[in-house]
Amino acid sequence: MMPAFFTIERNRTMSYTENYFENSAAKASARSIFIRKTYAVLAVALLLFGLLEAFLINYPPAVELAVKMTNGSNWLIVLLAFMGVSWIANSWALSPTSIGIQYAGLVLYVIAESIIFLPLMLLANAIAPQAIANAAILTAALVAGLTFTVLFSGKDFSFLRSFLIIGSFAALGIIVCSILFGFPLGLWFSGAMILFAAASILYQTSAVARDYSDTQYVAAALGLFASVALLFWYILQFMLASRR
Numbered sequence: 001m002m003p004a005f006f007t008i009e010r011n012r013t014m015s016y017t018e019n020y021f022e023n024s025a026a027k028a029s030a031r032s033i034f035i036r037k038t039y040a041v042l043a044v045a046l047l048l049f050g051l052l053e054a055f056l057i058n059y060p061p062a063v064e065l066a067v068k069m070t071n072g073s074n075w076l077i078v079l080l081a082f083m084g085v086s087w088i089a090n091s092w093a094l095s096p097t098s099i100g101i102q103y104a105g106l107v108l109y110v111i112a113e114s115i116i117f118l119p120l121m122l123l124a125n126a127i128a129p130q131a132i133a134n135a136a137i138l139t140a141a142l143v144a145g146l147t148f149t150v151l152f153s154g155k156d157f158s159f160l161r162s163f164l165i166i167g168s169f170a171a172l173g174i175i176v177c178s179i180l181f182g183f184p185l186g187l188w189f190s191g192a193m194i195l196f197a198a199a200s201i202l203y204q205t206s207a208v209a210r211d212y213s214d215t216q217y218v219a220a221a222l223g224l225f226a227s228v229a230l231l232f233w234y235i236l237q238f239m240l241a242s243r244r
Contacts, residue, residue, distance in 0.1 A: 034214045035151075041221035045110050046228070052114035057121050066118040076179045078116060085112045086226075093219040102218035109222055113229050124236055128243055135236040142235075143228055146198060150205040157206035160199050167196050190238040197231035 056062040069078050085108065092105025124132050150157060171193060178185050204223045212220045 030214050031209075034212070034217055034220075035208060037217040038208055038212075038220040038224070041106070041218055042224050042228075045106055045221060045225045048107070049110050049114055049225075049229070052111065053117060053121055056114060056118050057125055062118060063122060065115075066122055070119045073179060076176065079175070079179075082112055082116050085109070090219070090222065093222045094216065096215075099218070106218055106222050106225075110225070113225075117229075117233065120233065120236060120240075124240055128240060131236060131239045131243075135232060135239055138235055139228065139232040142198065142231060143201060146201045147205050150202060151209060155206070156210060157202040158211070160203040160206075164196070164200055164203055167199075171196065187238060187241050190234045190241055193234040194231065194238060197227060197234060200227040200230060203227075 068074060089105040089109035089112065092101050092108065095101040095105070121132065124135075149155075174185070174189065177183075201224070204220075204227050207223065208220045
């Protein structure tokens, strides 16, 4: 017979192993649910954005607002206001106190994006309506490819954080100079920002897979939405600029 000591140790080891695999399975299941929730909320946000944009481009007061937004240096004010609203929306989306506040932050951000997109969408609708659909299809294809790269490769793209922070300040500086001094940004800038947006999607998707807690799916969806909107903006900009 096996001594009692070895029997106890064997049972203890088996219990530890079983608990380890049960905990690992539970964590994997929770993460899978979190990812599904994140992308479900992202899909709703994208749908809301599309509906708002379709309404705004056919709403005369919104069209008048778009004209005023792009007059003179007004666009700089619009960008600063958008940055302020974005900060508030992100703060709400990360709120641990209420899921309602989290969703309010996401909706606020989607509305802000819809408004800031309005001048570009009106321009595209006027000179190349098909460019909007083409840019949306290309954006969806790139997002799907980048998402697949992260989720199915298991690679960690958190190393892109420093690049994105520095790139954000550099891009903002170039945009501000363009507004103040009146020089066009051109194809090269749109192309560079497409690459920047792609890197942002890789980083955000990696954060969804690894960094956000299981209760932060609204904030995760907002981060992804911001990156997808940025990619769509510059793909559409690139298409319009290449036609001129």
